Amino acid sequence: MLNKVAVTLLASGLLLAAGCSQKPTPTVNASMTQVMSPQAQTIWDITSRAFNAKGDGLDGSKLSDDDWKKLGKAGALMRDRARLLAKAKHVTAAGPHETILGAFASRPGFRKGTWDAASPKQVQALIDANPAHFAERARNLATVGDTLEKAARRKDVRILYQVSSGLDEDCDSCHQPFWGTDEPPPFPR
């Protein structure tokens, strides 16, 4: 029979094992290139095919069951990754082998305010200076993803339209403060 000490040891061993098997939170860079960017593209691609004749709303008859399935999945993937980032104890901007788009276009003193915050170090410093704001923006995107996932189940075109037309702003509202820009890098000269 197991005595109390053995049970305690066993329990702490299990906790340790669980702790060790926990994967580290993916970097911001990987989350953007592998999840946010492709999923947003899916949402925008499908939505842009479904505009009504007037162009001021969506025509649900132009969306197939498969479209809705893809939209729901895109929303869920964005939500899940945004939640991971929001809950992370420490958010890492980019790993040692990751390159942030435009980082090499960054030139201190040149066009300050545009591409002077594009290096991994600079982005990391911006996040570390205000992790609560970063988490809040991530939670906002998680809510948007969740809203889309639920709307897709009901095939709600009105909500799809709202999510799709507001998404760019949901992305930019985190890029502005933490990436330092929402513009593409300047053409190299």
Ligand code: HEC
């Ligand atoms: C909670 C903050 C946050 C939200 C929300 C967010 N991003 Fe980002 N994103 C960042 C940061 C910080 C960077 C720059 C640093 C990096 O790439 O690691 C970035 C960079 C990017 C990049 C450039 C990646 C590269 O190659 O370096 C793309 C593309 C991108 N985001 C797409 C999106 C899209 C699309 C959305 C909305 C669906 C979005 N992001 C929402 C924080 C966010």
